[in-house]
Amino acid sequence: MLTRRRFLGYSTAGLLTAATGCTPPFLEDPADRDAHSSGTVHPSLANKAGLARLKNRFLGYPVNLTMPSEEFFAWRQELQSVGIGQFAYNNVGNPYKESAIPYNTHDLERELIAGMSKLYAFPPQDIWGFLSHSGTDSNMHGMYMGRTLLQGRTGKLPKVYFTREAHYSIQILRDLLGLDAVFVDTLPDGGMDPSDLERKLADNVSRPALVVATVGTTFKGAVDSLDRIRQALKGHSYYLHLDAALFGGYLPFTAHAGEVAYRSTADPGTPRYDSIAVSCHKFFGFPAPAGLFITTKSRFEEFNELFGRIHDPEYIHQVPGTITCSRDAVKPAEFYYFSTPEAQERLARDARSMLANTSWLMERMQSRFSGWQPARMNDLSNTVFFRRPSDRLVKKYSLATMHLTIGSQRLDYAHVVIMPHADRGVLTEFLDDLEKDPPGF
Incomplete structure (x- = not known):
């Protein structure tokens, strides 16, 4: 079997044929596949091929539709060559403990978390985490860990504090965990208002506080100030979970990396949050949907001691420490590639290009379409929101839409989220379409 280093050392032209002896199906043109197909093709596949050709117009939601590099697919092929993804591997339990099931990828998962935790300035000797099924799954683990720790420390269930700008999963998870919600007001930019948080905490002093902060709110791209939130929390028993689903991916590769850092350079001894979801x-x-969940080993061990009183399945030889039991072993092995130096060089280029394109779009919307009320909340954001265009454009560019209250008015808005696949060509097409489609407001 080829080693990963030798495998990725091939030139891109001969990379995949060297490994497999043929061009794998994921790099073939769909039309060529259809031409050589001898079996019955599912009728929806032709439509799927058409969608793939239009993916650069997908502007309304934060999903990167750029095809990963050939090196990623080579790594995936190497994993398959040893059986990972070919039969039932299972990452059940804690990846930092020996598993009763030998068919796992816990070793790659540990390496992945070690590599990714550097992006968020976690102390290298004090990390714990895993690859979850999704960002929501990571938020669930963070909120459950916070609930368990705070109840264990105080004997009381916490209340959960977040804003209405936070992702809708937080409200679902609040309900799932049976916690009382305290909605914190927002500042004009959509970020959590630390002064209102302080007032709400004073109104609920008898209960500990589980606070969910957001770096990159869902619609406006606002950023909650972690340092000001921590100031408001002084003197309270609290757990602070950070939902950085989108921004947590690209900010570490920019001058704004400190916004998602576990420790600040000014005060390296004091953690800025307890856990992070990306x-x-x-x-x-x-x-495929997946999520990083990272916290510290010391915090996890405190949690797992409490968790073990609830759930100690002797037959898997460990207290798992995760809510989900069986876990996908293929995703962490595949996503490991994104922690490598070659992948992170590309990610850094993507982050710079994405923010530059966001600034470019905002400037042109302000100069050409000021009546659409375009807004970008901060320089960290890859989101521009504006008055809702026609249904035709909403559909063509898959725009997300929402009702926003501006002053005393409730108005219809849409937004564009600039992801790496959204180049200036498609953004120019979008602007030209706006010009041909005068607003109906």
Whole structure:
């Protein structure tokens, strides 16, 4: 079997044929596949091929539709050559403990978390994490860990604090975990208002606080100030989970990396949050939903001691520490590629290009379409929102839409999220379409 180093050392032209002896199906043209197909093709596949040709117009949601590099597919092929993805591998349990099931990828999962935790300035000797099924799954683990720790420390269930700008999964998980919600007001830019958080905490002093902060809110791209939130939390028993699903992917490769850092350079001894969730299919462009969940080993061990009183399945030889039991072993092995130096060089280029394109679009919307009320909340954001265009454009570019209250008015808005696949060509096409489609407001 080829080693990963030798495998990825092939030139891109001969990379995949060297490994497999043929061009794998994921790099063939769909039309060529159809021409050589001898079996019955499912009728929906022709439509899927058409969608693939239009993917650059997908502007409304934070999913990176750029095809991963050939090296990623080569790595996937190498994994398959040893059986990973070919039969039932299972990452059940804690990846940092020996598993009763030898068919796992815990070793790659540990390496992945070690590599990714550097992006968020976690102490290298004090990390714990895993690859979850999705960003929502990572948020669930963070909120469940916070609930368990706070109840264990105080004997009381916490209340959960978040804003209405936070992702809708937080409200679902709040309900699932049986927690009382405290909605914190927002600042004009959509970020959490630390002064209102302080007032709400004062109104609920008898209960610990589980706070979910957001770096990159769903519609406006606002950023909650972690440092000001921590100031408001002084004197309270709290757990602070950070939902950085989209922004947590690209900010570490920019001058704004400190926004998602676990420790600040000014005060390296004080953690800025307790756990972080980042989606893998958003900025990174991993071709399936998955999520990073990272916390510290010391915090996990405190949690797992409490968790073990609830759930101690002797037959798997460990207290798993995860809510989900069986876990996908293929995704962490595949996503491991994105922690490698070659992948991170490309991610850094994508991050720079994405923010530059966001600035470019915002400037042109302000100069050509000021009546559409375009807004970008901050320089960290890859989101521009504006008054809702016609149904035709909403459909053509798959735009997300929402009702927003501006002053005393409730108005219809849409937004564009600039992902790496959204180049200036498609953004120019979008602007030209706006010009041909005068607003109906």
